[in-house]
Amino acid sequence: MSRQNRRLSRASRYGAYVDGPDPLAPPVDLSEALEAIGEDVMAGYSPDHALQEFLRRGGADQRGLDDLARRVAEKRRELMQKHNLDGTLAEVKELLDRAVLEERKQLARDVDLDDGDRALAELTLDNLPPSPAAAVSELNGYDWQSTQAREDYERIKDLLGRELLDQRFAGMKNALENATDADREAVNEMLDDLNGLLEKRQQGVDTQQDFDDFMAKHGEHFPENPSNLDELLDTMAQRSAAAQRMLNSMTPEQRQELMQMSAQAFGSPQLMEALDRLDGNLQSLRPGEDWGGSTPMDGEQGVGLGDGTGVFQDLADLDALAEQLAQSYRGSNLDDVDLDALSRQLGDEASVDLRTLKELEKALRDSGVVQRGTDGALRLTPKAMRQLGKALLRDVAESMSGRQGQRDTRHAGAAGERSGATREWAFGDTEPWDVTRTVTNAVVRTVGEGGTAASIARDGVRLQIGDVEVQETEDRTQACVALLVDTSFSMAMDGRWVPMKRTALALHTLISTRFRGDALELIAFGRHAESMQIEELTALDAQYAKGTNLHHALLLANRHFRKHPNAQPVLLIVTDGEPTSHLESSGEVFFSYPPHPVTIALSVRELEASMRLGAKTTFFRLGEDPGLARFIDQMARKVDGTVVAPELDDLGVAVVESYLGSRRGGTGGGAGFDGGFGGWPGRGFWAG
Known part of the structure; x- marks a missing residue:
């Protein structure tokens, strides 16, 4: 050993690792967490709630906060039963x-x-x-x-x-x-x-x-x-x-x-x-x-001052831990949990579980999937929204592919002149495939998965949906789309909140990935109306204020149409109730149930204004109320619009069909959709 190495050896000191995460532990696996959070968000929960629920439940091999809280409660109950509590x-x-x-x-x-x-x-x-x-x-x-x-x-x-x-x-x-x-x-x-x-x-x-x-x-x-x-x-x-x-x-x-x-x-x-x-x-x-x-x-065992003081110290620890693990107070986060107290009361294993949950939450933020806003609330990032939207759009595609008379429809040609560029196929594309690049992608993927030239020559090349590329075109017809979604009390109470949000996200993903030239405005209307980004709408909690202000929503939609005078206006209205509120000239909201004649008149006036702007209107009526059906039918007839009464599970499909039909010159609904997927691979390609 050299003199320098001997000097370094004498200077080295080794001891037990006593603080921080395990340096030899594998990195946390985000896939399970992302899948669980995505499912909850698509089921209608806010991103913050979805993450908190996962942290509570834990994963297949990871204990969550609820398990730790249960163990805290069990120990407290044990102390209480043992010491007359x-x-x-x-x-x-x-x-x-x-x-x-x-x-x-x-x-x-x-x-x-x-x-x-x-x-x-x-x-x-x-x-x-x-x-x-x-x-x-x-x-x-x-x-x-x-x-x-x-x-x-x-x-x-x-x-x-x-x-x-x-x-x-x-x-x-x-x-x-x-x-x-x-x-x-x-x-x-x-x-x-x-x-x-x-x-x-x-x-x-x-x-x-x-x-x-x-x-x-x-x-x-x-x-x-x-x-x-x-x-x-x-x-x-x-x-x-x-x-x-x-x-x-x-x-x-x-x-x-x-x-x-x-x-x-x-x-x-x-x-x-x-x-x-x-x-x-x-x-x-x-x-x-x-x-x-x-x-x-x-309990059965009495304690004196010394033992009683120790018991009360344990109870204080456990009460504080129960509140910290509940994460129910404003501004709560996992850093609030006292790791020393948790280890002292439940053992080192519980402390390791909590550290892993903290690392998981941090990894989710660092991965660019979730982040906290200035108000402290958790938000899904645009990257996460794209992932969720693609998953929803894939569900819509699979539902459409199974419909009679649509799966095998093929149209040659494209929406405009070819630009010479290609891109990965996305749901709704009508452009022809670039066969050379598609096959090349399949060969490269097969080799990357362990295939060889001999196996390709013997077995051929099997295409998957990710291999497909289409030829870009120019001079597409642009559409100006306003999706009006009812966020009133009844939507939340009658279980329509979730399908509404799924529909909005699917349509947003379709337009932002396939029809990038189209302008989409998402307008939520309850007691009043508000234009929202998709991240805001997806994270929106159920609203329990009574009121359906279609008048205000149509004002915002018409303003959107006027900003894009050269585009084809498309008006899509998802609602389960008659208008019960309107915006007065003072800016105040007027509410009345049953609907006031002035509210109805103002709503009809703005709907006719949409028609004069050239909007193709489709109502998506939710629920079986005969009065609502008569009212919407009358409004649709006034503006030569279409009424669709889909089942909740089919709402997303119905809205996407209507949008595609309207922008291609159809009448909305299913009629305008037929033939709109000329370049869409059939269901067999999804399976790979």
Whole structure:
């Protein structure tokens, strides 16, 4: 070994890997996550919801947040059942819920109550902690307006006080019975020295040497073996706060009685004064600890102060983990989960599971599929939207290919003059194939998959859909398309939200990939109308505001048509209800059900304006309402339009057919579609 290598060898130090992800672990597999998220988004969920659902469910070989939360709940239940917690907690929660409900009723009907006092009381009730025990502590000192609510709350304090007083007393008394005079003197001396050290910290004059001297003298009392005063403070404050939570539901009289009993058991008022002094120092130095709240115990095994403090620390960990894993609060993310607490309560394996989920979420963002917007909400990127749109369009193609009389239709020729360029075939293409490039693509792919010249000569070349290239053409007829989709209350309630979004995404993908010269405007109309990007519409949650403002939607559609005077206007309207709102001249929205005659008149006027602009109109009527059918039929006749009443599963196919038929001079619906897929490979090619 050279001198340099020996020097490097002596300088090297090796130890256990203690932090961060496993450096030898394989990279996370995104394929399963992308497939699951894509399925949920196509099923109508927002991208943020879809990702959260996958993180909750996990994958085939990956535990999710729900599994971790279940294990947290199981451990909490186990502690409660072991330490007298389960039955009393349920009783406390019932009493607390009843007290809060009665108080809300009283606040609502007490007309003489000052508005400021009412607002403060309601704010207190609205912001109660999720933990029943913490809520009991929060309501301590609350000025109850309801006599019944006050009585229910007093029953909670009485229940907690009696049980916690008995447990605290039994534990402290047993500890004193086992102590010698020397033990008590050592405790007194340690507490005096510790308080002196903490008070130095409050004054900002403590040193590391002060701490080292203290640990050298009293280190046997601290098995955690802290390395500095901050570590000691954190440990002691957590335990002291947990012990305090055991006492918080007691009345002042009960606490005073317990302290008197403890003083008698310890046999030293000086010791109790030192303990009070210590509690004050710890709370002053660590005010951020949870010094409030309580958790009643009602199991088979009682615990004293020492064991009870440990149990309450575990319960605090588990309550915090349950909230963190639920990810139900605004702005929540996986970084909020305390990995140390998770490992401490569920083991290292649980910590590894959570790290993997965090890496998966990060990898999804880094892959360009999902990203968070400025508002913190997750969004699918254009790359992801293209992937989802292609999948939906493929479903539409397969549905169309199975229809009688359309699968085998072929038209030679193209939509215009050939440009000399070629491109990969996309659904809806009518251009002729470039046979040379198509076959070349198939040969290159076959060789890349392990084929040889001999095997190709023997077996021939088998085409797949990805091999096909078509010849580009120019001078295509341009269309100006407005897709109006109903986003009213009934669409969400009657299960039509999902097909609407799938339809919009399929049409958007078709136009953006196949008919790039066409101008598509997506217009969502509920109580009011709004033009949306496809990413916005796909991520749109169900709307529950009543109102169908077709008038506003048609105003936006006609504005879109006027921006493209040289294109063929195509108006596609997907709705399940009559117009019930319109936009007034002031810009305010008017709503009336049953529909007001003015609303109907304004909607018809804008529809006729679309006709004068040359728009070919197709209504897609959802639902079986006879009144809606009569109304839409009348409107369609006024503008020489078409009405299609598809099943929900066929809505996407119907809209795509109508669009293709309209832009080729057909009448919309199925009639205009026939013959529109001259260059489309049949279903057999999809299978490869």
